[in-house]
Amino acid sequence: MTLTPDTIAALAVSALREEALLTPKPGLVDRNGRGSHPDMTLAMLLDSADSLFDTFADLARAGSEEPVGQSLRNRVGLLGRAGETQMLQTTGGVNTHRGALWTLGLLATAAGAARAETDIFRIAGALAAIPDSAGAPSSSSHGQLAIRTYGVSGAVGEAAAGFPHIRLNALPTLRSSLAWGETVERAQLRALLALVATLDDTCVLHRGGAAGLSWMQASARAVQRAGRFDSALSRFVARVQRRRLSPGGSADLLSGAIFVDTLSLPTTVSAEEHAHADA
Ligand SMILES: CC(C)(COP(=O)(O)OP(=O)(O)OC[C@H]1O[C@@H](n2cnc3c(N)ncnc32)[C@H](O)[C@@H]1O)[C@@H](O)C(=O)NCCC(=O)NCCS
Numbered sequence: 001m002t003l004t005p006d007t008i009a010a011l012a013v014s015a016l017r018e019e020a021l022l023t024p025k026p027g028l029v030d031r032n033g034r035g036s037h038p039d040m041t042l043a044m045l046l047d048s049a050d051s052l053f054d055t056f057a058d059l060a061r062a063g064s065e066e067p068v069g070q071s072l073r074n075r076v077g078l079l080g081r082a083g084e085t086q087m088l089q090t091t092g093g094v095n096t097h098r099g100a101l102w103t104l105g106l107l108a109t110a111a112g113a114a115r116a117e118t119d120i121f122r123i124a125g126a127l128a129a130i131p132d133s134a135g136a137p138s139s140s141s142h143g144q145l146a147i148r149t150y151g152v153s154g155a156v157g158e159a160a161a162g163f164p165h166i167r168l169n170a171l172p173t174l175r176s177s178l179a180w181g182e183t184v185e186r187a188q189l190r191a192l193l194a195l196v197a198t199l200d201d202t203c204v205l206h207r208g209g210a211a212g213l214s215w216m217q218a219s220a221r222a223v224q225r226a227g228r229f230d231s232a233l234s235r236f237v238a239r240v241q242r243r244r245l246s247p248g249g250s251a252d253l254l255s256g257a258i259f260v261d262t263l264s265l266p267t268t269v270s271a272e273e274h275a276h277a278d279a
């Protein structure tokens with residue numbers, strides 16, 4: 001059974017809200033403040049999340065109506081760009097959720113058709129790998145500059161590969177932490193660190209260069225290994241803020257992991273269900 005577009009949109013918005021509210025995060029807007037983003041507030045991030053409800057519902061509907069192909073890719077591109085305009089109107093021109101809309105938009109589209117968790121990553125990845133008929137991302141965006149300068153794959157590469165950092169880093173960390181009996185907030189913080197420790201985040205590269213990214217990844221790994229999680233995390237948060245860095249890509253992928261987790265789809269669909277659906 002697939003989920004309705006409105007249910008999918010509500011879960012996508014909720015995932016964005018949970019990510020924004022999660023505290024303390026390194027460099028990102030949270031309950032403690034603006035992090036490394038003087039142009040944003042928590043209220044702005046929550047309004048921005050809410051403004052994307054209709055976009056996510058339209059994307060999920062598109063995913064339920066059409067198979068993966070150029071036609072669906074074009075439709076998703078149009079909806080995504082309209083969503084960006086909506087977000088920028090809501091925030092007065094501040095880029096709060098451009099990367100998040102890309103990640104969650106593809107995952108919401110896939111959720112419109114998926115019957116199992118594996119379908120989500122397969123469909124979203126296949127869709128991201130199809131070139132956008134409207135053209136490649138602007139060559140002067142911060143992401144494209146970082147991709148050219150440092151040879152990393154960026155937001156499009158992560159998506160086209162089927163979101164390996166969500167599948168292999170964030171989700172397993174989130175779930176094993178919950179299975180040990182840790183709180184949802186602690187599990188989400190551990191998942192965020194698992195992302196920051198491994199992701200080539202173009203937001204970090206743009207502000208901190210290769211040295212900034214290496215420092216960020218090594219520091220996140222040190223928090224993961226530290227005995228006293230809360231104090232190690234607080235020290236890390238203070239240092240990230242001093243350097244004015246911000247792992248925006250990891251924040252987006254954390255929202256993606258929270259979203260996929262709350263869809264509560266079976267990992268794979270049984271042969272019996274396949275036969276039933278194909279009949
Ligand atoms: C692909 C996007 C992100 C533009 O790419 P570009 O490289 O120019 O990115 P830009 O610098 O504007 O933003 C990149 C954002 O991605 C996130 N990010 C950074 N690194 C990574 C990474 N390694 N993995 C995932 N996300 C990342 C960050 O939030 C960052 O701010 C996207 O906005 C886009 O193409 N939109 C067009 C509309 C569309 O097709 N939408 C479809 C889905 S709704």
Ligand SMILES: Nc1ncnc2c1ncn2[C@@H]1O[C@H](COP(=O)(O)OP(=O)(O)OP(=O)(O)O)[C@@H](O)[C@H]1O
Binds near residue numbers: 029037142248251252
């Ligand atoms: N809680 C959060 N706080 C701040 N940013 C977040 C948060 N969650 C996700 N992000 C992501 O971080 C991105 C913004 O990062 P950043 O401000 O570094 O990018 P920019 O607008 O390209 O560049 P800059 O501000 O460095 O000139 C947003 O697009 C958003 O996807």
